[in-house]
Amino acid sequence: MFLPGNRERKVKIMKLIKDKKFLQNIAQYIDLTNTVGGGVVQPQVKMTKRKREAILQVLLPGISLEQCQVMLDKNQLTVMALHQSEQQQALQIPLFNQGFLLPPFTDFGQVRVEYIGQELRVHIPYLPKGPRFLEIEQPE
Incomplete structure (x- = not known):
């Protein structure tokens, strides 16, 4: 018609x-x-285990460094990206949020993150293997 x-x-x-x-x-x-409506964005993730550390690689095409955040809370590592609205600067919309449980033999104080060519690389060093002697303190 x-x-x-x-x-x-x-x-x-x-x-x-x-x-x-x-x-x-x-x-x-x-x-x-x-x-925003409930769709899920999952980045491509790859874990490479080496002799002294593991490297978590998160491929982030189209995501800038400014949009990325990595948080370590105890043994929980969270990688996230936020989109900031151009019209409303206070509005941040999560693009993705993915958590990783790190093993107990991780040297948490030495975890570091790099951003190389639209890829986050989280270096997760292992604690030294074998026994270690602890210093005995004597309070005065």
């Missing part, structure tokens, strides 16, 4: 579809609203 004005609307829609800037903006908006 042809209604007056439908053709004009169709022509306007087709022009918008051909507009690359419009498509980039709408694609980002759809992805963001999908995440």
Whole structure:
């Protein structure tokens, strides 16, 4: 059925579809609203075990360093990224949040994080193996 004005609307829609800037903006908006609406974004994660440490690699395409946060609470490591709204600077929307339970033989005081080419690398050093003698203190 042809209604007056439908053709004009169709022509306007087709022009918008051909507009690359419009498509980039709408694609980002759809992805963001999908995440806000309950969609899940999971980064690609790889754990490499070495002799003295493990390296957790988190691939973050399209995520800048400023959006990343890494938190260590006891043996719980949390990697997250937040999107800050351009219109409302106080509004931060979580893009992803993933937790990792670190083993008890981790040297927690030496954990460090690098950002290299859209990838976070968390270096998780192991405690030295074998027994160690503890100093005996004598209170005065």
